[in-house]
Amino acid sequence: MQLKNAVVFITGANRGLGRAFAQAALAAGAAKVYAAARDAASVDLPGVVPVTLDVTDAAQIAAATAQCGDVTLLINNAGISQSAGSLATGAIDVARRHLETNVFGLWSLTQAFAPVLQANGGGAVLNVLSVLSWVTLPGSAPYSVSKAAAWALSNGLRAELRSQGTQVTSLHVGYMDTDMTRGLDAPKSAPADVARLALAQLETGAFEVLADDISRQVKQSLSGATPAYAG
Numbered sequence: 075m076q077l078k079n080a081v082v083f084i085t086g087a088n089r090g091l092g093r094a095f096a097q098a099a100l101a102a103g104a105a106k107v108y109a110a111a112r113d114a115a116s117v118d119l120p121g122v123v124p125v126t127l128d129v130t131d132a133a134q135i136a137a138a139t140a141q142c143g144d145v146t147l148l149i150n151n152a153g154i155s156q157s158a159g160s161l162a163t164g165a166i167d168v169a170r171r172h173l174e175t176n177v178f179g180l181w182s183l184t185q186a187f188a189p190v191l192q193a194n195g196g197g198a199v200l201n202v203l204s205v206l207s208w209v210t211l212p213g214s215a216p217y218s219v220s221k222a223a224a225w226a227l228s229n230g231l232r233a234e235l236r237s238q239g240t241q242v243t244s245l246h247v248g249y250m251d252t253d254m255t256r257g258l259d260a261p262k263s264a265p266a267d268v269a270r271l272a273l274a275q276l277e278t279g280a281f282e283v284l285a286d287d288i289s290r291q292v293k294q295s296l297s298g299a300t301p302a303y304a305g
């Protein structure tokens with residue numbers, strides 16, 4: 075699908091990668107960008123339409139769908155990340171919270187907007203995943219479990235939405251310079267670069283975007299004798 079004249083709906087668009095997606099969509103010629111956020115007042119980007127949306131809130135999802143019936147591209151970007159060792163007390167509760175936002179939020183939004191996308195000609199869904207869809211580091215189990223599940227879900231959605239002409243694209247990326255990785259001393263991509271690349275590849279019909287070297291290396295290792303997930 076093309077960004078020119080697209081109507082884009084982005085979850086978690088008030089900061090980080092979501093805000094970068096909103097900027098990149100406007101720069102690519104989108105006709106309208108809905109910037110969804112838990113606190114719509116925190117959306118500070120000129121030229122977008124703020125929408126109140128917690129992706130775990132069914133009533134807010136229904137209201138957003140009713141309000142935004144012209145959407146042609148849904149970007150499931152909202153996500154959380156909290157470190158917890160798999161064996162730590164409370165780790166499963168932490169994982170449940172990740173699943174609510176990173177998986178069931180994405181899932182609910184896609185269910186809600188699928189008929190809208192169909193009515194508007196098919197369009198596309200872009201799911202923000204991670205290199206940690208394929209690798210679990212010490213402390214990343216709750217997040218990795220959620221991003222692996224979101225990867226599996228994205229693959230199922232792609233197969234199911236194909237018949238209505240809706241493209242489903244998954245974005246895998248390593249560390250980006252956002253609040254999520256604040257305090258982490260590691261190489262990080264600029265969210266603006268990742269958003270631009272993802273939208274450009276989405277326009278080519280790509281089913282998957284590998285946004286940085288680490289994502290490309292890990293993906294390539296998956297079928298090797300020592301895949302990255304083996305540790």
Ligand SMILES: NC(=O)c1ccc[n+]([C@@H]2O[C@H](COP(=O)([O-])OP(=O)(O)OC[C@H]3O[C@@H](n4cnc5c(N)ncnc54)[C@H](OP(=O)(O)O)[C@@H]3O)[C@@H](O)[C@H]2O)c1
Binds near residue numbers: 129202
């Ligand atoms: N940063 C990285 O290194 C990295 C790497 C790979 C993938 N990702 C993924 O990239 C996406 C964006 O992350 P980011 O780096 O931009 O992180 P961020 O700066 O922490 O932003 C996260 C965004 O998600 C929103 N959000 C969280 N829970 C939500 C909910 N229940 N409903 C609606 N919005 C919610 C936040 O809203 P509030 O402002 O209300 O909290 C915020 O807008 C996430 O899916 C993340 O997993 C990030």
